[in-house]
Amino acid sequence: MNLPLYRSVMEHHLSARNTPNASLIFDRFVRWGDGWQAGGEHKRKVFEEVASYQVDVKLLSDFLDRQQRQVEGLGGVTLEAETLGRFVSGLGSAHPFETGFAWHRVLGVPYLPGSGVKGAVRAWAEQWSDENDDTPLFGGPGGQGALIVLDALPAKPPRLETDVMTAHYGEYYGQGKPPGDYLSPIPVTFLAVAGGSTFRFSLLPHARGDEESLQRGARLLKEALETIGAGAKTSAGYGAFTVKAPRKDLRFEQMRERIEAQNPNDIGSVPALVDELANLPAGRQRKKLAELLHGKFLSDGKRRRKHREKGWFVDLQEMREDG
Numbered sequence: 345m346n347l348p349l350y351r352s353v354m355e356h357h358l359s360a361r362n363t364p365n366a367s368l369i370f371d372r373f374v375r376w377g378d379g380w381q382a383g384g385e386h387k388r389k390v391f392e393e394v395a396s397y398q399v400d401v402k403l404l405s406d407f408l409d410r411q412q413r414q415v416e417g418l419g420g421v422t423l424e425a426e427t428l429g430r431f432v433s434g435l436g437s438a439h440p441f442e443t444g445f446a447w448h449r450v451l452g453v454p455y456l457p458g459s460g461v462k463g464a465v466r467a468w469a470e471q472w473s474d475e476n477d478d479t480p481l482f483g484g485p486g487g488q489g490a491l492i493v494l495d496a497l498p499a500k501p502p503r504l505e506t507d508v509m510t511a512h513y514g515e516y517y518g519q520g521k522p523p524g525d526y527l528s529p530i531p532v533t534f535l536a537v538a539g540g541s542t543f544r545f546s547l548l549p550h551a552r553g554d555e556e557s558l559q560r561g562a563r564l565l566k567e568a569l570e571t572i573g574a575g576a577k578t579s580a581g582y583g584a585f586t587v588k589a590p591r592k593d594l595r596f597e598q599m600r601e602r603i604e605a606q607n608p609n610d611i612g613s614v615p616a617l618v619d620e621l622a623n624l625p626a627g628r629q630r631k632k633l634a635e636l637l638h639g640k641f642l643s644d645g646k647r648r649r650k651h652r653e654k655g656w657f658v659d660l661q662e663m664r665e666d667g
Contacts, residue, residue: 364466367447395504502541631667
């Protein structure tokens, strides 16, 4: 194996390959062939080796959990979308083997940067949808937009595959020679995410409580993913998605049922209900339940004045305002 490394570093690299970071291997420690070969059959084998690396499932799961808590806490929305076919991201990025790939630097998984997600949605909004002006959503020269677009990450480690595109007139594009049927096609291997992989797309509002912008953005995101797709080679059919129906958190439904089943005169049950509500993820759903709880027990002004100095009353007011 040819790697431009000191022997001690090389030995450590080989001994630590049980759980490699595919991003680091692909971008910094790619394995060269004899004579520093970087194409052909050797390239295909190297890409197949990288595709076989196992992802640290716990690292990815913990990261997604933290991100979801952030989205819920800031009143955002998350869409899960499944690839209908192969998906490619970062194909044009620089790489010694000619075809690049977008890896998350920490997690070692393929991903679509938030800028790429925003670009796909903006293109859909400007060129194909009925939206007249998307600047308030995504910003422009006049200032920031109403939405923050996060990186799209796989919901679980996806399966990677090697794919091939064939340049029929390589000498015409690369050397300026006249194109002709006598030129030999050149197969070019690249990495792709297999179909059936699920990715998470998240939007955050710049201003808390901006439900209108959030719903518009989520609708445009869904339309863009299902119509024009995202990532590279979308004109060739790559990057098409189908957006899944949002999953309901049963804890909110159960909490709603508990509140509705209470006697409005049983004010003594409110502190325990407020404590349970505070343990649910912050966001729009908790804010709605706080409003329901307030309307159920504290619609009377005299009762509100009586309890407004109590800790549970203050907590409830905060959840009504901030979720």
